[in-house]
Amino acid sequence: MTFQPTPSEDAVRPLDEDEEAIIRSLPHLIYALPRAIDADMTQEQRMSATEYLALMHLSEASDRRLRMGDLSTACEMSLSGTTRVVHRLEKDGFIRRVRCDHDGRSWHAALTDAGLARLEEAWPTNLAAVRRHFLDHLAEMDLKSLAAALQKVAM
Template structure:
């Protein structure tokens, strides 16, 4: 990135070569990584990574159920997108929708025993994809510092 006169006047420091390389590689990572993991999941499990993540988040929730809005947030999806994913998983018997016991107006997605079994079946494919497409490329880096930096950026 070529420094602009206004930036220099504000005292902004130009990117060094390493910073430039990181900044330029981010859009590719954000685009390519989820697609690569999803392709492996679809090819080997016929389960999208988004569906896998919905099952995973439900498996970790109390009573294996979450409000639809909370599941959408956990999966980094819109509520309408989450509803479509839940509908598909519900049609397979992996999730069921249940009324919220506290207010009776909202719905929860609940992981069924079949859904938990499907998650366990798909786990090794997901793990292999995450390692192959991401973690194996980070060898030698301080992963705790990287994770902290990524959390800081996201918040």
């Protein structure tokens, strides 16, 4: 028999109108926002948002390289999905795969100079999409508090 804690009275209190609106909008936000940004990136840059994220994370990494597993975690993708993205970017010359110096079994994805230039070229489109589809809708909000709250939820 598994112990099931009894929910507190506050935990089973019905949602008020604002709480209900937030909870109902979250699934749409979680799926619609990435698709909207991806559509803008694909249309204007012929680059997916996922490819952009991979280049961005590599640009921020030490020596502009990450183990494939670490890149996968940073992009919140499966390892196989990350491998497919890296393969596409490698084919275009934006990333190269190199063996890990410390562990001959592991691979790193390394950002090339061409990849950094491509990231810089795509950055304005990504920024505009993020603003248009998300941040512009939060103009009157306390973004510092919202960011802190979202980080707590994500943990």
